[in-house]
Amino acid sequence: MKTVVIGGSGHIGSFLVPRLVRAGHEVVNISRGTSTPYTDSPEWQQVRQVAADREQEDRDGTFGDRVAELGADVVVDLVCFTLDSATALVNRLRGEVGHFLHCGSIWRYGESLKLPLAEGSDSALIPTDEYGIQKRDIARMLKEESASGGLVTTSLHPGHIVGPGWHPVGPLGNFDPTVWQKISGGQTVLMPGSGAEMMHHVHADDLAQAFEKAIDRRDAAAGEDFNIVAPTALSVRGYARIAASWFGQEPHLETVGWDEFRRTSTPEHADTSWAHLSRNHCLTIEKAKSLLGYAPRYEPEQAVHESLRWLVDHGQLQVSSPA
Secondary structure, eight states, X not given: OEEEEETTTSTTHHHHHHHHHHTTOEEEEEEOSSOOOSSOOGGGGXXXXXXXXXXXXXXXXXXXXXXXXXXXXXXXXXXXXXXXXXXXXXXXXXXXXXXXXXXXXXXXXXXXXXXXXXXXXXXXXXXXXXXXXXHXXXXXXXXXXXXXXXXXXXXXXXXXXEOTTSOOOOTTSSOOTHXXXXXXXXXXXXXXXXXXXXXXXEEHHXXXXXXXXXXXXXXXXXXEEEEEOOSSOEEHHHHHHHHHHHTTOOOOEEEEOHHHHHHTSOHHHHHHHHHHHTTOOOBOOHHXXXXXOOOOOOOHHHHXXXXXXXXXXXXXXXXXXXX
């Protein structure tokens, strides 16, 4: 089976592409060609690389032609962020490929009303940020496309992706590296909110597993959308307690209001914390388990710990003691 992966050199593709090669797929990776995969797997030697600037080719109206001309059976789009881009590609690939898979996001859900969040439920408010709105609208378009008898599509919606090679969303719901220095050194961490807010991570390889299973089970995945997250979610307090234990520490959290938190943080980190924690996301994966056979290997804390160890070992994160 010939499979084209758009954006295969990033977080997800670094794990997905080798999986597909091992499964016997003929894989073509379309990327800008400016980065290398996070994992140095020998399977990459069997992958055809195609360099393309998607944003420019979307503006020129040529990106769909580039993908279609590769003659794929399956197309996996890992880097589509607007409804216009997704619609243009679907219109061009209709009748050309057997299965189109899109990487969405759990940010298609707004603030939680009831937990856990399930696909198609009314358990969350609508998203208010542009990223979440676009991901929601793409997922809706894909379902309508398949329901109308057009292109067979599937959308997978990951939580906060984590793995070796990049910084995870931390206990405060942002990417501030100083939180790890404070936790590892037993220092006090200022915590906005109640500490009960939830975050739902997923290891990049578990997400890659879900894509592989969706390809293998095309009939079950056709026209469907799936939450793809770890088996459990982390609360702010729980996350901080688990993380402190890696360094032989007890967590020291001081509750502050959001105004105080913003005064003691950068605007970027404060906005990111609010975006994550105000959503209070915890999702169910029962649909993916039932229809796809999705079986995540990583609990969220295991995925985060692996990521931190990689960052420390590669000199990209300073902590007070080994994790």
